[in-house]
Structures are given as C-alpha cells and as structure tokens.
Amino acid sequence: MTSTDTATTYDGVGLPARSPLIGWLAVVSVMLGIFSIVTTEILPIGLLTEIGSSFAISDGVAGLMMTLPGILAAVSALVITVATAHIDRRLMLCVFMLMLAGANFLAAAAPDYWLVLVSRVIVGIVIGGFWSIGAGLAQRLVPAESVGRATSVIFSAVPLGSVLGVPAGTFIGDLAGWRTTFVVMGALTVGVLVLLLLVMPPLPPTQPTRPSVLRGMCKSVNTRFALLLTFLIVLAHFGTYTYVTPFLEQVTDAGPRLITVFLLAYGVAGIAGNFLGGAAVTRYPRAVFGLAAGMIAAVTLLLPVLGRWQIGAVALLIVWGVAYGAVPVSSQTWFAKATPYAPEAAAVLFTASFQATFSLGALTGGVIVDRTSPSTVMMLGGVVAALMVVAAWAHFARRLTWPDNG
Numbered sequence: 001m002t003s004t005d006t007a008t009t010y011d012g013v014g015l016p017a018r019s020p021l022i023g024w025l026a027v028v029s030v031m032l033g034i035f036s037i038v039t040t041e042i043l044p045i046g047l048l049t050e051i052g053s054s055f056a057i058s059d060g061v062a063g064l065m066m067t068l069p070g071i072l073a074a075v076s077a078l079v080i081t082v083a084t085a086h087i088d089r090r091l092m093l094c095v096f097m098l099m100l101a102g103a104n105f106l107a108a109a110a111p112d113y114w115l116v117l118v119s120r121v122i123v124g125i126v127i128g129g130f131w132s133i134g135a136g137l138a139q140r141l142v143p144a145e146s147v148g149r150a151t152s153v154i155f156s157a158v159p160l161g162s163v164l165g166v167p168a169g170t171f172i173g174d175l176a177g178w179r180t181t182f183v184v185m186g187a188l189t190v191g192v193l194v195l196l197l198l199v200m201p202p203l204p205p206t207q208p209t210r211p212s213v214l215r216g217m218c219k220s221v222n223t224r225f226a227l228l229l230t231f232l233i234v235l236a237h238f239g240t241y242t243y244v245t246p247f248l249e250q251v252t253d254a255g256p257r258l259i260t261v262f263l264l265a266y267g268v269a270g271i272a273g274n275f276l277g278g279a280a281v282t283r284y285p286r287a288v289f290g291l292a293a294g295m296i297a298a299v300t301l302l303l304p305v306l307g308r309w310q311i312g313a314v315a316l317l318i319v320w321g322v323a324y325g326a327v328p329v330s331s332q333t334w335f336a337k338a339t340p341y342a343p344e345a346a347a348v349l350f351t352a353s354f355q356a357t358f359s360l361g362a363l364t365g366g367v368i369v370d371r372t373s374p375s376t377v378m379m380l381g382g383v384v385a386a387l388m389v390v391a392a393w394a395h396f397a398r399r400l401t402w403p404d405n406g
Contacts, residue, residue: 023141025199027150030134030141032192033097034157037127039165040104040185041069047170047178054178055113065120067359072124073131074356080129081348082211089133089203089344090196096130097193104186108179128351135332136347140203152278155329159270159321167264205344213345222338222402223349225395230331230353232388233293237324238361239368240300240381244317247303247374252313262314266321273325281326281333285402289330290392293385295323301382304375328354337402 044051044065052061084092103122110116138150173181217223248254248262273292281288299320306312331354335346369377 020142022199022201024150025195026141026201027138027153029192029195029199030093030137031154031157032195033093033130034134034154035161035165036097036100036185036189036192037123037130038158038161039169040100040123040189041127042066042161043165043169043181043185047173047181050173050178051116055116057113061113064117067362068117068120069124069127070355070359070362072121073127074352074359076125076128077132077348077351077355078128078214080125081132081344082214084129085210086205089137089205090200092133093130093200094193094196096126096133097189097196100126100130101186101189101193104182104189108182108186128355131351131355132348133344134347135350136336136343137203139343140206141201148278148282151332152275152329155278155332156271156274158328159267159274159325163264163267163271167260213342214349217339217342217345217349220338221400223335225391225400226331226334226338227349227353228391229289229293229334229388230350231357232384232391233289233296233327233331234354234357235361235364236293236300236381236385236388237296237327238358239365239384240378241320241324242362242365243369243374243377246369247307247378248313250374251304252307252310254310254313258310262317265314266317269318269321270325273322274329275325276322277326278329281330285330285333285337286392286396288326289334290389292323292326292330293388293392295319296327297382297385297389299323299382300378300385303378307378340403 051065099122103119103126106122107116107119110119134154138154139147142150169181169185172184218227244263245259248259254262277288277292299316303313303316306316332347332350335350336343339346365377365381368380
C-alpha cells in the first residue's frame with residue numbers, strides 16, 4: 001500500500017487510484033471464490049452415501065473425495081504458486097475459478113468414480129493455488145486501516161461454506177440428485193469468475209514467491225512459531241471436529257435432525273467468531289490466537305462430561321464455533337506479521353501448513369476413534385489445543401516482537 005487515503009486505494013505498484021467501493025467488491029469476489037472452494041471441498045460430506053451407492057462403492061472408498069483435496073492443496077500451495085510467481089495474480093485467480101467450475105461439471109457428468117476422483121484432484125490444486133494468492137490480498141485492495149476488516153470478510157467464507165453451502169448442497173442433492181448439486185456449484189463458480197473479471201484490478205506480482213523466499217521465511221523465529229501454533233490448533237480441531245457427529249450420536253444420543261440443528265448453531269457461531277477475531281487479532285495476535293485455542297481445549301475436554309446432555313452439547317458447540325471461527329484469520333495474521341515483506345509467500349506457508357495438518361488431523365482422529373471412542377478423541381484433542389496455548393504463551397514469555405512494518 002502506498003496510500004491510506006479513504007477516497008482512493010493503491011496496490012503499491014503504481015496502478016491508478018480506484019474507488020473504495022470497487023476495492024471492497026474485489027474483496028467480496030475473493031470471499032465468494034473461497035466460499036465456492038470451501039463448499040466444493042466439503043460438499044461430499046453430505047452426499048457421501050448417495051455418491052457411493054451410485055457407483056456401488058463403500059463409504060470408505062467414497063471418503064477419498066475428502067482426503068485427496070487436502071493433500072494436493074498442501075502440495076499445490078507451494079508448487080503452483082512458485083511456478084506461476086511472475087504471472088499476474090488476477091489472471092491466476094480467474095484461471096483457478098475456471099478450473100473449479102470445470103471440476104464441478106466433470107464430477108456432475110462422471111460416468112465412473114475414477115473421474116470423480118480426477119475432479120477432486122483438480123479441486124485440491126485450486127484450493128492450494130487460490131488460497132495462497134487470495135488469503136493475503138486484502139492489503140492490496142483496501143486502505144491500510146481497513147485491512148483487518150477486509151481479511152475477516154475474506155475468511156468469513158470458511159464458516160459460510162459450512163453454514164450455507166453444504167446444507168444447501170445436501171438439500172439440492174436430496175431433491176434432484178447429487179449430480180445436480182455439482183452442476184449448481186459449477187454455475188456459481190462461473191458467476192464468481194465473471195465477478196472477478198469485472199472488479200478485480202490487475203495484480204502484478206510485487207514479491208515473487210521463490211523457494212529461496214520460503215526458505216528465508218522459515219529461518220524467522222516468528223514464522224516457526226506461526227507454523228507450530230497452526231499445526232497444534234488445526235491438528236486439535238480437525239482431529240476432533242471431523243468426528244463430532246459420531247460423538248453426538250453415541251454420547252449425546254442425538255438424532256439426525258437434532259445434530260443438524262447443533263451443527264448449524266456451531267456454524268453461525270463460527271461466523272461471529274470470525275469477525276470478532278478478525279477485529280482484534282491485528283492488535284492482539286497472541287491473546288486472540290491463544291484464547292481461541294484455550295476455548296477449543298476447554299470445549300473438547302468438557303464434551304465427554306457435559307456433552308452427555310443435549311443442552312451441554314449445544315452450549316459447548318456454540319463456544320467451539322466462536323473459537324474456531326477466529327482460528328484461520330488468526331493463523332493467517334501471524335504468518336503475515338512474521339513476514340510483512342512477502343505477503344504472498346506468507347499466504348503460501350499458511351495454506352500449505354493448514355491443509356497438510358487438516359488432512360493429518362482427520363486421519364489421526366480416524367485412527368484413534370476406530371481403536372477407542374469419540375470421547376477419547378475429544379480429550380486428546382483438548383490436550384493438543386492446550387499445548388498450543390502454552391506455545392503462544394512462550395512467544396510472549398520470550399518477549400518476541402514482529403518486524404516494525406508488520
């Protein structure tokens with residue numbers, strides 16, 4: 001940013017001044033892009049059985065639709081972003097949206113399950129590429145004083161995908177079949193592509209993401225802390241939340257409709273947590289990230305006790321939603337503050353670490369739940385989240401500070 005004038009915005013590379021309204025529309029277009037990605041990524045959760053039965057495969061084999069994108073996203077966040085480092089970022093965002101639309105249409109038309117998996121490979125590439133570019137774009141689209149709020153808007157796509165995208169997709173699937181759901185998602189993605197073309201300014205790379213830049217970032221103690229904190233809290237969250245439905249079924253004794261209501265309450269709370277965290281994390285990064293982890297630790301440790309009752313379960317899920325809503329924006333902020341001179345590289349590390357740990361957490365939680373119980377998974381996740389609180393405190397205790405321009 002070269003100016004913080006409230007009437008015009010600049011992206012720091014000599015582009016013409018632009019209307020603040022257009023800047024905010026560009027922010028919304030990125031948010032809608034991530035909303036489309038998040039919804040597409042987790043859409044099979046609600047359609048898993050239906051898709052599996054249509055191809056005569058087991059739920060376990062159908063579950064590959066969930067594991068493939070996360071693994072590929074972690075890889076593509078590093079590889080694709082580095083390989084396209086000198087290409088205009090607006091063009092890359094549009095290319096990724098075109099790929100996502102194609103992936104959705106391919107899934108809708110796939111005559112064989114292997115083609116569905118091919119579409120999920122494409123989804124994984126899009127996740128890594130679009131997130132790595134889009135997550136750190138707020139500072140190039142709005143004035144400096146609005147960056148925190150704009151980042152919150154972008155990251156609101158995560159809980160919105162859970163609250164609106166997946167239930168709507170499941171509803172469409174129930175009415176018209178799972179293939180129709182993917183057609184609708186493809187059409188939505190085309191709409192986002194058009195919006196990006198209309199409102200997103202040219203975004204020539206300001207700091208190309210090279211392997212040497214990433215290696216240099218990892219030498220920073222602040223970046224290492226960001227990686228550690230993200231690893232611990234994402235491992236704790238996805239190792240437990242992935243299996244919250246079995247917990248509610250077996251421990252809370254809740255039926256399908258009640259579980260839907262509980263998860264909707266969690267999602268709405270997540271939207272609130274996203275904006276509350278985003279409003280405060282720039283000024284209080286350690287406190288917000290540590291508090292979010294502490295709340296997740298408390299919830300997952302208390303669920304085996306208080307989650308036996310429906311009122312206890314829903315109350316804890318609401319707290320959990322508020323806490324996790326602040327996690328993605330907090331993690332991204334830590335990476336950005338650690339390396340303010342390379343915002344895209346910071347977003348690459350954020351995306352890669354987040355997606356890799358997401359897959360690891362879901363896998364680890366699955367291994368544990370198969371051998372023990374959902375309650376054991378919750379308690380172990382609580383311990384890991386508590387370790388994250390200790391790590392955040394260690395950053396404070398060592399009196400570490402961020403670069404002055406972070």
